[in-house]
Amino acid sequence: MxxxxxxxxxxxxxxxxxxxxxxxxxxxxxxxxxxxxxxxxxxxxxxxxxxxxxxxxxxxxxxxxxxxxxxxxxxxxxxxxxxxxxxxxxxxxxxxxxxxxxxxxxxxxxxxxxxxxxxxxxxxxxxxxxxxxxxxxxxxxxxxxxxxxxxxxxxxxxxxxxxxxxxxxxxxxxxxxRKVVLPPALTEEDISRLPDSPGVYFFKNQQGKILYTGKANNIQKRVRQHFDVKRGKTALQLEKIDRIDFETCGNELVSLLTEAVAIHEHWPEWNVSGKHVGNKYAIYQYPTQSGMLRLQTEKHRKGNTSGIPFPRFKDAKQTLGKLIVQHKICPVLARAEGLCHTPGCYCGSENPERTTLHNQRVEEAVHQFQHQKNQMLITGPGRVINEKSLILVENGAVVGWGFSLGMKENTAIDSIIKHKPDIPETRAIISGFFRQHQPGDSGMYQIKNMHNH
Ligand SMILES: [Zn+2]
Incomplete structure (x- = not known):
């Protein structure tokens, strides 16, 4: 008809x-x-x-x-x-x-x-x-x-x-x-078994090696899109796919993090370049000839662990600005640029203590930042009704995440969170998240300040 x-x-x-x-x-x-x-x-x-x-x-x-x-x-x-x-x-x-x-x-x-x-x-x-x-x-x-x-x-x-x-x-x-062309090793039943909820899926070969991983708000729908091809043409080598595994994540944020960690750990051959973020910038502390410590945001030097790393220049610069204000560091001495307009600043040349005072504050700022515990807990929808996802973030790094059913006030977070490697990709995802969400926001995710000391 x-x-x-x-x-x-x-x-x-x-x-x-x-x-x-x-x-x-x-x-x-x-x-x-x-x-x-x-x-x-x-x-x-x-x-x-x-x-x-x-x-x-x-x-x-x-x-x-x-x-x-x-x-x-x-x-x-x-x-x-x-x-x-x-x-x-x-x-x-x-x-x-x-x-x-x-x-x-x-x-x-x-x-x-x-x-x-x-x-x-x-x-x-x-x-x-x-x-x-x-x-x-x-x-x-x-x-x-x-x-x-x-x-x-x-x-x-x-x-x-x-x-x-x-x-x-x-x-x-x-x-x-448009028709669906499935990998020869899979049946329609294999596809219809996939959940229609948010998460990450893995195309694996016969040896169980991950060929490709992706995140989706609807795993089954997204996987079908890979096989929904016009005139039998597809970019994927379907004959290599032996099975599809998945991990439901409850929401988009946990899916993104799970995908990033999976790519970092398995380097799937079909997840082509460009996904790798890397800590491109860092705040470094180094002495000048006069013995005065400088603080500088620079390109991250591989293998140098003394700096505070950031995936983006903007994040590094903002943090440096905050440290200088919080620790009352003279911005001019710290960066060796411009004139100091801070009233009563220690930087005046007649102050014999200025180098000692300055260096103390800089070292304290860097030490405190590296050892502080600025913990945030992000809760979001879980994988089933009444379940919540919890993501623990410490100083911009993702510590890990987990899921909890009917969590009580005094539930120990540590027993729920599964630790994950601290990688630039998850730092970048979280810093992107914090640019759009603040504690106290209403919506799908809630942010709680754990402790600040
Ligand atoms: Zn000053």
């Missing part, structure tokens, strides 16, 4: 325009079986040029439903039919994206009547809907309204169907359908 579809829209791009009218004509290739037609409130203003092209004005739509109001009926009508339109990718793109906004999957086979009529009626000057219809003797009532164009397209389709025969038409439709 074929659904001939025509829509009118407020523009050309489904991310910036809406549907104002739809008409669906269902045909078996010979006769019209059913018609669905509706005006739709597009959710976007209608440009004047489009109003004069289609005749559809905002006033006409004031009692029309929004797309969500007809989505269920439309989906029921379309999902099991071959989707046909003149320049099908335009109409299909809008409708698929409107369904996607409502979390409704829509993947029918589709057919384009431009392509079909090129094949059935070769050698025409133009295959625009108006031209091809008039050249094969179809008259269009209400051109540029969904109903008029859909009925004309359905007549054109039925002519093509008659000329080309059903076998060829159906073959052309199925060539466009």
């Amino acid at each position: 074929f659904a001939i579809v025509d829509i009118e829209t407020t523009g050309g791009n489904p991310t910036a325009a809406g549907i104002t009218e739809i008409c669906v004509v269902v045909t078996d290739g010979k006769k019209v079986l059913q018609v669905f037609e509706s005006l739709i409130q597009p959710g976007y203003p209608i440009p004047r040029g489009i109003v004069s092209l289609t005749g559809i004005s905002e006033a006409m739509l004031k009692d029309a439903p929004v797309f969500a109001g007809i989505a269920a009926e439309l989906h029921h009508l379309l999902h099991d039919k071959i989707f046909v339109a003149h320049n099908v990718n335009f109409d299909f793109g809008f409708i698929q994206s409107a369904f996607a906004k409502l979390d409704m999957d829509f993947h029918p086979a589709k057919l384009c009547t431009v392509k079909l009529s090129r094949k059935a009626f070769p050698g025409k000057r133009s295959y625009s809907l108006g031209e091809i219809c008039s050249s094969v003797g179809i008259s269009i009532q209400n051109r540029h309204r969904a109903g008029g164009d859909a009925f004309a397209t359905s007549e054109l389709f039925n002519l093509c169907y008659e000329k080309l025969g059903s076998a060829q038409v159906i073959k052309m439709a199925h060539a466009t359908k």
Whole structure:
């Protein structure tokens, strides 16, 4: 069965325009079986040029439903039919994206009547809907309204169907359908067993080595996307995949951390470069010739453990600024630049104690930062109802994470947290998280200051 579809829209791009009218004509290739037609409130203003092209004005739509109001009926009508339109990718793109906004999957086979009529009626000057219809003797009532164009397209389709025969038409439709190509070692059952919750999945080879790992908000859906390929082409070497393992994580943040640690530990060959973050900057302390200690943010020198490492320059610079203020260090002596404007600062040249005082404060700042315990606990949704995820962060480093069911006030955090390696990638994820979330925020995650000393 074929659904001939025509829509009118407020523009050309489904991310910036809406549907104002739809008409669906269902045909078996010979006769019209059913018609669905509706005006739709597009959710976007209608440009004047489009109003004069289609005749559809905002006033006409004031009692029309929004797309969500007809989505269920439309989906029921379309999902099991071959989707046909003149320049099908335009109409299909809008409708698929409107369904996607409502979390409704829509993947029918589709057919384009431009392509079909090129094949059935070769050698025409133009295959625009108006031209091809008039050249094969179809008259269009209400051109540029969904109903008029859909009925004309359905007549054109039925002519093509008659000329080309059903076998060829159906073959052309199925060539466009995206299909799932599974690794030969796996079955549909293996895929449908995967959870549809947030976490990390692993493609493994026969030896159990991880070939690829990825994070997803819906593991099963994301894995299916890897195997959902057009015309059998895929970037993955499917024959190498022997099994798919997974780890549910409860939320996106734990998924990101789990993925980062897995990549760091296993270096999967398909997780190509670019993922590696690295501590690129550090705060270093070093004496000048006069014996005065300087504090400087610089490129991290591999193998040098004396500095305080950071994945990003901004984080290193911000921390240095905070240390200087907190420990009342003279910013000029520390950085050897500019003039000191701090009232009563120790930096005046007549102060004989200035080097001792300065160096003491710098050493104290660095020591305290390296040995302080600034612990934060981030809680988020767990893997099952009533479970919580807990991530322990200390001085910007991820200590580890774990899960707890019905946690009490006095539960020992240490018994829940599984320790993880301190790697630049997880530091970068957490510093990104803290740029968007603060203690006291409401939402999916809660941040608690554990202790500060
Ligand atoms: Zn000063």
